[in-house]
Amino acid sequence: MASAFLPTRLLNDSVSVLCCTPCLLLTFTSLDSAFWALMLRFPYQQIKEKVAFSAGLLVGGDSNIGPLPSDTTLIYKHVPTNIGNAYNPNTGVFTAPVRGAYHFQWWVGARGGNSHASGAWLVKNSENVFMAWEQQNQHFGCASNGVTLLLEVGDVVFVRLVANTLVYDNAHHHNTFSGHLLFPM
Template sequence: MKISVSFTLLLLLGSVPTSESVECQRAFPEDIYAALREITASLVQLKADMALQTTGQAQLKTEVEKLNQQQRVQQVAFSASLGGTGRATIGPFPTDTTLIYKYVPTNIGKAYNPNTGVFTAPVRGAYNFEWWVAAFGDNGHGSGAWLVKNSNQLFMAYEQQAAGFMSSSKGMTLLLEVGDIVFIRMQANTVVFDDPGHHNTFSGHLLFPM
């Protein structure tokens, strides 16, 4: 009887560590796999977050470049004169003639072309223009010029007197679309005079975009 009980106890005692060992062997790999799955999921999420961040940075860079470009476009101003290096009278001509102001001390935005005398609106907005005409008076010819938008003559600066130096000026605000052109057209049978004093001028600037 003692031998039987002892043998049974040994079996019971021996079975405990064997069972625990099996359970540990089963649980240990499962814990590793769970941890690996969590790490993999974290890496996938991190990669997605980095891709999203990269995309966001690219979009932000694009928006900044657009804003910088818009800012550059919205900086528009010019002043020009006929550019007389000596004393010269221009006209009279039998037909209206576009005046080309070749001396350009200011041309911010490069919207005025000194080769054609034409200003081209780079952005939709309200613009202000001023122009002066001047000449020596005589009984036969005045001094006058139109502000022209595209093909429409709008305002005219004009002066005529029998003798002495005469001048006239006008200013006008225009709503321009992108690509609209503005220039000064000298009236037929009138004259303008210029010298290094730059008496005949054409200026304009963007008031605000719209």
């Protein structure tokens, strides 16, 4: 039965393909043969571009970052995953190695009981895209957000701490930034 799903060449040089169910048989002309041969192999091809990263603010210890008088790029130093090396832990900046659709997530948070919120923009090149924001009077509060972006080769994405807000991190990595290539375009 498995061989029934493979293309077979007919006498008139057409390709016959069994699609979806055994009772649906489609025949294509020889001009379509090359196209359908490629289409049948496509699901088995692997995407060559592999890009994914996850990073936390601190490698060790615990610390508040902020409040600062102006918006500041957060530099995530703890990088357990950096497939493709597109994230730079020295600058906090992700640089797109291929044109494609990418998905990003970021989490911000801090201990409550102070007068400062936690807020951070996800920035594409110089444009603020989406913000994660929280303010908590007691206990620990956090916020997260996510976005899918079409990036060109060389576009940069990073997280920017909003002026006069703060974040707290420790060995539990409460503040993170992650992203991955969904598919090239």
